Amino acid sequence: MSPKQKQPAIVAELGRPETAEETAARKAEDSRKHRSKQTSTNLWLSLLATLAIAVVLVLLVPRSDSPADPDIDYTALAVDAQEAVDAPLAVPVLPDGWKANAAELRTSTTGGVTSWYVGFITPERDFLAYSQGVDGNSTWLANLLDDHRVTGQTTIGGQQWDVYDDRDDSDAGNLEYALATDVDGQFYAVYGTAEDAEFTTLATALAEQIGAP
Structure with a gap:
């Protein structure tokens, strides 16, 4: 007498036993849900690990106490720079609110002209700089102003200046506007x-330094 065969279990949702195809589909879906749950868990663990690393880096990396807008003592730097050149360097005296963020001697790659450069953040939070070409020339000035053309002349501080107005040029960069003059072989540009x-x-403060009446 053969043993009694076990009858397939009746699935409540179906009201009958599952077919082989339904069983395979159910197991596949259960496996997919399990993998999806594992993927979500791993994703959250990865995000938490990344966040922990970021927190550690923020705590460990030293932070500078220097201000966002450095205020360089360009007058003192001019005294040091003066030792390297014979011509007197222009050091304009400006009102409160002007902050120098760079001051240095530079040497052009074309012609080897030495120049004294000072860059400012103005009270209105714009960029403005001046360069003095020591024994400069028109080639040095053209290179400095990226070959922009003279658009007019003006008199400021008793000194006549050539005007370079390129404010309508979207590619002008930091050379939207410039003033230039030369006195006794010294070329000066404000831009x-x-x-x-x-x-x-x-320009007025600079003119007081370069022999204007």
Whole structure:
């Protein structure tokens, strides 16, 4: 007498036993849900690990206490730079609110002209700078101003200046506007993105340094 065969279990949702195809589909779905759950868990663990690393880096990396806008003592730097050149370097005296963020002697790659450069953040938060070409020339000036053309002349601080107005040029960069003059072989240029009033302030202070009446 053969043993009694076990009858397939009746599935409540179906009201009958599963077919082989239904059983395979159910197991496949259960496996997919399990893998999906594992993937979500791994993703959260990975995000938590990344966050932990970021926190550690923030805590360990030293932070500078220097201000976002450095205020360089360009007058003191000019005294040091003066030892390297014979011509007197221009050091304009400016009102409160002007902050120098760079001051140095530079040597051009074409012609080897030495120049004294000072860059400023203006009170209106614009960029403005001046360069003095020691024994400079027109080639040095053209290179400095990226070959922009003279668009006019003006007199500021008793000194006549050539005007380079490229504010309508979207590619002008930091050379939106410039003023240039030369006195006794020294070339001077004021350039940047500031408005006319701040250009006038710097050009006037500079003119007082370069032999203007």
